[in-house]
Amino acid sequence: MVESNGSGAGSSTEVLRMLETLAKRVDSTEKRVETYNSRVDQIPGAPPILKGPDSKRYIQRPFPPSAAPKLIPKRFKMPDIQKYDGTTDPQEHVTSYTCVIKGNDVEEDEIESVLLKKFGKTLSKGALTWYDHLPEHSITSFEMLADAFIKAHAGAKKVQARKADIFCIAQRDDELLHEFVNRFQRERMELPPVPEEWAAQAFTKGLNPRSSTASFKLKENLLEYEAVCENALVRIAAQKQIMERYYNRRTNFRHFQVGDLVLWKVTLNTKNPNEGKLGLNWEGPYKIIEVTGKGSYQLESMDGQRLRNNWNVAHLKRYYC
Template identity: 30%
Template structure:
């Protein structure tokens, strides 16, 4: 199809489609944007490839010559080729995996949840409300809404906003009464980072028994045959890395394999002679 592109015509400014997401979203986005240009059907066909990249543009370039009769024809071929990607789009049940972290603020959780909702098509209000409440960490806000029959996501968000503002105002009021003056933004950030750093645990043993498997693998297996003492609570640690999780403490901030509390527990068992049989039985566990 030959079409002369007007000099003043400007292709839609939008994210290029690479073939890995829902094609119907991209097609709808393109159609709504190019509709404002009042371009002809032939220009639609010329402009559409400029919004494709990677696998998608390779597919377009391989289309047989003169195989497209109209933009409607091109759209149908596009949807047919990438239709399988629709199954990979997020659905309402995926919201059940959005949980508020042990030390995550309500504000941060609400922002993450709202962002997750944007990726779900045809999300019902009931599913959104259920997912939001289900992901909340138990606490004052959870208790405040547990006895209320909330059917509107906006109502839950408004209540959350009021709770966040009230809590932040209380913190500011307490700081003001105590005569505390807030430092500059950079200094405040530095102090928070220092406070967030875990206090290094002293080494209880001079030498630790070499293990043939990782500390986390030992911990997962030993739980089934030995009584493991509960971990000591970690103080002075408000946050930590969200990518590092300790199975022993059940908190984010440091990886299981670098947990000194767990190392001390495992070493004690090793010195009591309770770890020899375990290590022998777990040579096949990958490191």
């Protein structure tokens, strides 16, 4: 056992020695690369050296461990909060975030740490890029982080305010309705994009009383026209049902099934001209092998030869052996 422990200690020492040697080689290589890059930068007309991303930036945090000393409690669950992308009011996002964190069964001494550590998870797109580029250990409290966040995204609040300007577009007293429609579309294009519901509400709100009355009457006329069309369709459907019932009373429908034997009617196209008036009016029997549609059947002869065309029920009658 003693020899085994001694052997293990010796191998561990050797591994550490190899790691130290490897670390020295890496440092030496980095220094040589920096020296080479600095010399190249001094050459007149030489293109700048493209530097790769700093790997330390991916693991660094904008706040030191002393600013968030508490661990995230296991009972904590990240609330379902809409991620901020840099296009809305930053103050509103901070307020919503702090309210849901405080109401998440977190102890009072844990709130500051949770606020700092989880704030990045509520960001996306441009706001997340801003957070990722914060200098390491540049934030010492959540208050400081929130203040920097609001100042950095103050322009989004101005955009939000400009969106509300669409409700300020109003029709002038001497402006015709079609002229106001054209002007509304032009001024809307100069504002930040807004939902269609906003545009519809803003347009309705901007109409003057004269146009509002005209629009209301137009809407009433359209509803009345729709009711007239609906009544006309009802009358057409009722008339169609009457005609269908009348036709059904005068028509003797025949229905056949697969396997039934039938005769088919001889017409001028299928009649043998040599037979004259004494020729047969019906030919068969034939067997129904398929129902191809409403009142349409496929036939075959008694020797199994399939007829080329489908036959309508009007040209068929049942064959009785």
